[in-house]
Amino acid sequence: MKYLFVNSATTNLEVAILIDGKITYLYDENVGQNTSSKLMPTVEEAFKKSNIKPRDIDKVFVVNGPGSFTGIRVGLTVCKTLSWALKIPVVPISSLEVMASGYDENVISLIDARRGYVYAGGYDKDLNNIYKDRYTLLENVEKNIKYVSYESFSFSTAIPKLDVKKIINKHKDEEEINPHTLNPNYLKLTEAEEKRLNDKKS
Secondary structure (H helix, E strand, C coil), X not given: CXXXXXXXXXXXXXXXXXXXXXXXXXXXXXCCCCHHHHHHHHHHHHHHHHCCCHHHCCEEEEEXXXXXXXXXXXXXXXXXXXXXXXXXCEEEECHHHHHHCCCCCCEEEEEEEECCEEEEEEECCCCCEEEEEEEEEHHHHHHXXXXXXXXXXXXXXXXXXXXXXXXXXXXXXXXXXXXXXXXXXXXXXXXXXXXXXXXXXX
């Protein structure tokens, strides 16, 4: 089986191809704000170095958020187009799960959402979402966990680590979704949506 994995939801661009359980291409680099210009050349390089064509892919795994609004949209657009045009199944994955994938313990993944807020999600060593992904104040995370999860978490800072095989092994048998219904999972309203909502209230 041949799988394509794409994560453009944060400043770390991650693109991988797995063929029969072996990683034949992996790009995992901090590209800053250059996701839009780097994604397609990286995907093209992935196919070239893996010696396959896009039509050879059996399933696409794409991160649909939370994270950068622009980055998420870019990644989804590329993967939805591949899925629709070539009739390849597509499966969405949380960026918070991806951040926890390289650990064999309970992990709280955090993405800065500005103004004291974060996107947070807790995962165990098998990537089960035991602290539901959410948009919340950073100061509330530890307090919330005590009420919503019986799992134990130790709070220390660690760098997110990617384990593509672990992610794909968990999701490879999931039923794909219609690419036309695949939407970003921002976990919060966009600034434009917030503004419209506030305008209605005023």
